[in-house]
Amino acid sequence: QVQLQESGPGLVKPSETLSLICTISGYSISRGYHWGWIRQPPGKGLEWIGSVFHNGDTNYSPSLRSRVTISVDTSKNQISLRLSSVTAADTAVYYCARVFQGSGADYWGQGTLVTVSS
């Protein structure tokens, strides 16, 4: 059974960098698929942040591209998200997910709430 688990600080100060890790179990990242990050501000809809392929190729949402980095560590079977210069607008539940290119995200983590506040 494929399982994903997000981890990282739940509180980040404005202007600092948000860092999250997604640990995947039950499936080796090296086998393929894209692995994505999606976020959801409280009470709002879903926003695609970006994704990474097992070889490290990435794609990012244009609205976040200047501030986001997604990377993969196949040795640890993890992907990571870094979002710099955060503001209150980046407060959201952050999800990682397995993405079958063209066919959507079939496995999701439970999500982790990150609050940006001083």
Added chain:
Amino acid sequence: DIQMTQSPSSLSASVGDRVTITCRASRTINSYSNWYQQKPGRAPKLLIYTASSLQSGVPSRFSGSGSGTDFTLTISSLQPEDSATYYCQQTFTTPYTFGQGTKLEIK
């Protein structure tokens, strides 16, 4: 970015009703449309992928159709556990944008 516009934004229906939610893409996405169900405090769950394929384990009362720019999600006979917010998504080209969501309430 491709914009995905869902309608309605909310609806209320009774158990046993047939419910349809629509999604329109700002340009053609062939059949690369997916539908998710999200319940409060939970991660989204994939229901339909590539417009009409039913994800494994999803009840057969859920179905999808469409191609090009117009897509629909249909629940043939609404059940109490279908109360949720539903999102469409395009995976034709990155960024894989989502619709704004449709909140479905059971009367």
